[in-house]
Amino acid sequence: MFNAVADVHRREILDALITGERTVGAIVDDLALPQPQVSKHLRVLSEVGLVRCRAEGRRRLYRLEPASLRPVQEWLAKYGRMVNDRLDRLDDYLKELQGQGGTP
Amino acid sequence: MFNAVADVHRREILDALITGERTVGAIVDDLALPQPQVSKHLRVLSEVGLVRCRAEGRRRLYRLEPASLRPVQEWLAKYGRMVNDRLDRLDDYLKELQGQGGTP
DNA sequence: TTGACATATGCCGATAACGGAATATAGTGA
DNA sequence: TCACTATATTCCGTTATCGGCATATGTCAA
Numbered sequence: 001m002f003n004a005v006a007d008v009h010r011r012e013i014l015d016a017l018i019t020g021e022r023t024v025g026a027i028v029d030d031l032a033l034p035q036p037q038v039s040k041h042l043r044v045l046s047e048v049g050l051v052r053c054r055a056e057g058r059r060r061l062y063r064l065e066p067a068s069l070r071p072v073q074e075w076l077a078k079y080g081r082m083v084n085d086r087l088d089r090l091d092d093y094l095k096e097l098q099g100q101g102g103t104p
Numbered sequence: 105m106f107n108a109v110a111d112v113h114r115r116e117i118l119d120a121l122i123t124g125e126r127t128v129g130a131i132v133d134d135l136a137l138p139q140p141q142v143s144k145h146l147r148v149l150s151e152v153g154l155v156r157c158r159a160e161g162r163r164r165l166y167r168l169e170p171a172s173l174r175p176v177q178e179w180l181a182k183y184g185r186m187v188n189d190r191l192d193r194l195d196d197y198l199k200e201l202q203g204q205g206g207t208p
Numbered sequence: 209t210t211g212a213c214a215t216a217t218g219c220c221g222a223t224a225a226c227g228g229a230a231t232a233t234a235g236t237g238a
Numbered sequence: 239t240c241a242c243t244a245t246a247t248t249c250c251g252t253t254a255t256c257g258g259c260a261t262a263t264g265t266c267a268a
Contacts, residue, residue, distance in 0.1 A: 004111035007256085015178065019180060024215060039216055049263065058214050058265040066186035073187050074176055076123060077114065082170035084176050111226085126243060141227065143246055162235040162244050 002073055004048045009033060010041050014050065014064065021054070021063045105175055108152045113137060114145050118154065118168065125158070125167040 004010055009031065016022060016030045024042065028035045041087045042062055045051040049068040076083075113135065120126060120134045128146065132139045146166055149155040153172040158165045179197055180187075 002110045002112075002115070006106045008106075009256095010105070015182070025213095034258070035215070035218080038260080040256085043216080064186065065111070066183045069180065069183050069187045073180055073184070077174065077179060079168070079170045079173050080118070080177070082168065082230065083173045107225095113226095129243095138228075140229085140247080144226085147246080159235095164245065169257070 001048045001050075001068070003074075004044050004050060005069075005072060007041070008042075009037070010045060011036065011047065013041055017051065017062060017064045021061045023059050023061060025059070027062070105154075105172070106179075108148055108154055109173075109176060109203045111145070111148075113141070114149060116144065117145055117149065121155065121166060121168045123202070125165045127163045127165060129163070 005014075013027055016027050016077060022030075024035065027033075027042075030037050031038065035044050042051060042053075046053060047061075049065055051062050052065050054063070109118075116135050117131055120131050122184060126134075128139065131137075132142050135142065138145075146157075147156060150157060152165075153169055155166050156169050158167070
């Protein structure tokens with residue numbers, strides 16, 4: 001799951017699916033990646049449940065299954081307040097400023 | 105960055121640092137990992153800025169730098185509403201229920 | 209059925225990641 | 239200085255990953 005999201009191209013594929021269902025070919029065009037690679041990445045994303053496939057004629061429509069991102073979101077949530085709260089680093093900033101002196 | 109977080113042990117190390125600064129030895133004890141591995145993981149985390157090191161005598165105190173998680177958080181935020189919004193999957197649930205019938 | 213299109217799969221080579229064991233470095237106290 | 243503790247680094251073997259290419263599978267259209 002975390003691993004699936006760790007790959008840039010996989011994230012790009014997910015991003016491309018935000019707007020809705022998309023054909024493999026459409027994704028290929030969007031990302032300018034070779035088609036076999038896109039298929040392989042879609043397979044990985046599919047295996048971890050981040051994406052779902054629906055066949056329509058000879059094309060396959062992939063769509064996001066964003067609920068599968070919840071583990072990531074939940075893990076991140078533990079840090080969420082700290083990430084946003086810039087006051088956490090205020091003392092660090094002060095220390096750094098003191099260490100460097102006012103004018104370089 | 106995403107890669108650093110993709111590793112289970114690295115996530116565990118980060119988790120161990122949530123409560124505050126910690127010695128390498130303390131982390132080793134917490135996670136029951138061999139010390140060289142912990143040091144290596146800390147190096148990786150350090151290189152992407154997720155963690156900061158402070159020397160005190162012969163020990164090194166590592167602490168979180170949670171602001172470095174912001175890229176992850178921002179990327180995830182694009183899906184955030186969908187992840188939480190269970191209504192997104194309502195139609196899926198309905199379809200599944202219809203497909204399975206009421207009583208197995 | 210044949211041929212064109214859409215997608216998936218298999219195979220290969222290069223490279224990176226991870227774990228393990230040994231060892232190096234650095235600080236501490238006698 | 240010497241021994242000891244704490245941490246980092248190196249080397250190595252194994253395994254996973256990714257990209258590229260070729261090819262298989264399946265589907266439409268005529």
